[in-house]
Amino acid sequence: MDWLAWHEGYNDPTSPHARRLVVVQDHIRTFLDRCDAPSIRAVSLCSGSGADLLPVLAEHPAGRRTRARLIESHPELAERARVTARELALEGVEVLTGDASTTDALVGAVPADLVLVCGVFGNISDDDVYRTVRALPQLCAEGATVVWTRHRHEPDLTPAIREWLGEVGFAERSFDSPGVGDYAVGSHVLVGPARRLEPGVRLFTFSRER
Template structure:
């Protein structure tokens, strides 16, 4: 799978990718709008070219308060995120790490964070790894912090179970996209005490949607 070329779908404003991106960005703006005064730490797993965060932060009134770390394995996407950060004047406060987002060591020093973005992850890993990653968010998110996540809604729809796993892990649901919009976006606030970050414990294996759903992607 060419994950750099995959981002071309965002160029069509009517695509599910573009519509999902707008939903994620709207929720992120709301979270930043409601953040208390002071610094805001953000981490993004499998960040792609960074548009989830950078598309919001560039024009937001709280941009000066945000420090972020984006972790992305694809070197082309990571390079595009760095360029985007520099072009929007955010290069000094947005760090892009080219590395495996499943490894907690990449978030050391930035977590527990105020905002955790898990977008484009849950549709590319096994159900067991989705549950494990939800639990891992307890170490990534501070008390009162927010996780914004995405997942496709193909049958069998895992979104309701993901919501249940977040509830079991000590998160309360703030927002969930409607079932019929063609994508799933959820927003959950952490109400518990953060777990200790365990750098050696892998959160998930990124399998990829084509391999997980060959019935829907036969050429994969």
């Protein structure tokens, strides 16, 4: 998959991922609106150019008290995120060029209050989605919000993802989708216990391309 080309979709406001981006940003904004903690931690897995998180952090008053780690394996996309963070004077943002698929990438960045798993669940096997969802409480601080996306092409996995999130202690705050065949964006809040991060665990392998 050419992830640089994929990101060009963000330049066309009618593309599915540009439409999805607006919703993801809304979910991030809602999280920040509700978060009155003096210091906020965020982490973004497979963060691409940071198009979702960085502009919202820059515009929102709570953004300046957020420390975020973005993890992206494509060097050019990671560099774009770094440049954007610098241009927006987001001093609390760290962009790691690396592999977000193992828990090692999260050491020192979690427990996080906001966890972004956007553009991931459509690119990995159902078993890996399940494994990643089961591990999410390890990434979370108490009461954390996870914002996630998944396409809804048949077979639509989103009902299962929502059920799995419930099984590991998340309550659904919102689920937005224009319908089957289009995108979905979910926001889930951890109401069950957070868990300690277990390093060295592989969560997923990119194997599909959407």
